[in-house]
Amino acid sequence: MAVIEKPAAPRSGAQTVIGSSIVIDGEISGDEDLVIEGTVKGKIALRESLFVESSGVIEADIETANVEVSGQVTGNIAATQKVELKAACKVMGDIRAPRILIADGAVFRGNVDMDMGARAPKGK
Amino acid sequence: MATTSGSTVIGESILINGNLNGDEDLTVRGRVEGTVTLSRTLVVEPSGVVKAEVQVRNCVIAGAVIGNVTATESVEITKEGRMVGDIAAPRVIIVDGASFKGRVDMGEVDVGAERAAPRAALSRAQRPALATARPTARVAREEAVGEAPAPRPPAPPPALGMGAVKRKVVVKRK
Numbered sequence: 001m002a003v004i005e006k007p008a009a010p011r012s013g014a015q016t017v018i019g020s021s022i023v024i025d026g027e028i029s030g031d032e033d034l035v036i037e038g039t040v041k042g043k044i045a046l047r048e049s050l051f052v053e054s055s056g057v058i059e060a061d062i063e064t065a066n067v068e069v070s071g072q073v074t075g076n077i078a079a080t081q082k083v084e085l086k087a088a089c090k091v092m093g094d095i096r097a098p099r100i101l102i103a104d105g106a107v108f109r110g111n112v113d114m115d116m117g118a119r120a121p122k123g124k
Numbered sequence: 125m126a127t128t129s130g131s132t133v134i135g136e137s138i139l140i141n142g143n144l145n146g147d148e149d150l151t152v153r154g155r156v157e158g159t160v161t162l163s164r165t166l167v168v169e170p171s172g173v174v175k176a177e178v179q180v181r182n183c184v185i186a187g188a189v190i191g192n193v194t195a196t197e198s199v200e201i202t203k204e205g206r207m208v209g210d211i212a213a214p215r216v217i218i219v220d221g222a223s224f225k226g227r228v229d230m231g232e233v234d235v236g237a238e239r240a241a242p243r244a245a246l247s248r249a250q251r252p253a254l255a256t257a258r259p260t261a262r263v264a265r266e267e268a269v270g271e272a273p274a275p276r277p278p279a280p281p282p283a284l285g286m287g288a289v290k291r292k293v294v295v296k297r298k
Contacts, residue, residue: 015135019148022132026142026158032135042142 020055036071054088136171152187170204183213
């Protein structure tokens with residue numbers, strides 16, 4: 001299987017934290033894990049994992065490998081590996097990823113697309 | 125490292141392009157372009173690059189900053205720090221080894237007799253060369269609002285909440 005899964009919570013390795021009082025209006029890109037406790041508007045493009053904490057508010061299109069949402073996201077999410085909507089999160093927008101998890105209690109409105117074309121189907 | 129837990133860190137591989145506002149300390153190890161407005165301290169670490177219009181309370185530059193920095197308290201360029209741009213702050217510290225190109229404006233220059241004088245506006249007006257050379261009206265206005273009522277405390281700074289400040293060379297006090 002070509003997809004190498006990362007552990008669900010590599011948060012200790014996350015170097016970049018956007019604190020709860022921070023508001024970023026623009027574009028964030030990078031090659032490392034990103035934890036957002038504040039507000040980001042614009043666009044986020046990462047090659048690693050994005051964690052939207054419960055205080056985090058995103059109004060942006062997101063392109064990453066993994067996304068874990070406990071806060072609010074308005075915008076489209078495209079992940080190469082996995083999107084996880086935790087309980088008590090609020091997500092408005094379309095999600096495209098080979099693996100999508102929506103926990104009980106999560107609020108979500110949008111389209112889900114797990115058919116990533118080139119990705120190998122996983123025993124289904 | 126001057127970072128306190130719970131503050132915001134921009135990691136080495138991260139690029140932020142746009143406006144960044146906040147009320148907490150910010151440590152930059154990656155790149156930030158655009159504007160940075162904080163009510164606390166900005167720390168640019170050696171790997172950090174900030175190409176932005178910066179408005180903060182305190183600023184510690186150990187990396188590279190290109191752009192104007194306006195601080196309500198202090199700006200320090202450490203020995204690893206490189207900066208191109210204008211600094212407007214009541215306290216500006218440039219240590220040996222730092223590289224800097226730009227203008228420094230500490231507001232009213234305390235020249236002996238004027239030290240205790242509260243007439244900041246007057247003393248400012250007596251320095252036409254500096255006053256007219258100031259790059260933007262915005263900077264000048266902010267200084268007038270922010271600093272005029274409070275003459276600079278002569279004692280060493282009480283408000284630096286960051287351990288990294290060495291206060292070795294204070295380029296001013298004259």
